[in-house]
Amino acid sequence: MVAMPASIDETQALLADADYVADRALSTVLFLSLKMGRPLLLEGEAGVGKTEIAKVLASALDRPLIRLQCYEGLDVSSALYEWNYAAQMIEIRMREATGDTARDAMRSDIFSERFLVRRPLLQALDGAPGRAPVLLIDELDRTDEAFEAFLLEILSDFQVTIPEFGTVKAAEPPIVVVTTNRTREIHDALKRRCLYHWVDYPDADRELEIVRRKAPRANAHLSSELVRFVQRLRKLDLFKAPGVAETIDWANALTELDAVALDPALVSDTLGVLLKYQDDIARIETGEGREILASVKRDFLQA
Incomplete structure (x- = not known):
């Protein structure tokens, strides 16, 4: 069992050892x-690394990672639990065939542990002391407010009540990371139960360090150029600015092409790795990309 970090510096070192380059605030x-x-x-x-934090934390602390990927229409049966109805019906038919039809005994048995199907949230409450999992509730903003309200009991008391079964409470609370891309506002009641942090795009130095760790085969000069290019690209009013994940993908893609420096043709041919919307790609291909690349080259000549 890996001990919890005892200070901010140890926390930063824990993340760095797992190749996650975090700033002091995070x-x-x-x-x-x-x-x-x-x-x-x-x-x-x-693409700024929110989900990766939970993955790295689970790996660094040697704990299971339980991920609940949120989506529109997510409900209790998919997130928390459901009953194995087919197995329950078979059990009822078998009892009827043998004449064992005592109502109270049958109800107690068919709503027991062996018929309970545990979904991610209920699994997260089952962790043993010292081995409580990391629970990642990913992209919460994709769900509706009713699901947020359902989460309040779990996030405040780390317990949940199942009407037919009773209350399940964690022996040791899981480590919970909730992410949102802010496509809608999260309710204040849920925010009050959490500590909050806005994960922003990294500055050039930190992004370069991330590329060095995540794309170690990339040429050093190429890495510096592409990071500066991406940093300038994010200042434009694009439909979707490239995230850190796209920067890493671009570095790996250019490495596969044996590139050692950026040039206009190479940028144009590989923009689909960096940008995901045709309007953004067309805009960069029609001139702005060449201007950004030229400014990056000038920076290196002046350095």
């Missing part, structure tokens, strides 16, 4: 979340 709120046993709500644009 390391601080993560340390406080672990120390206080509070869920951590991470907001930010898609």
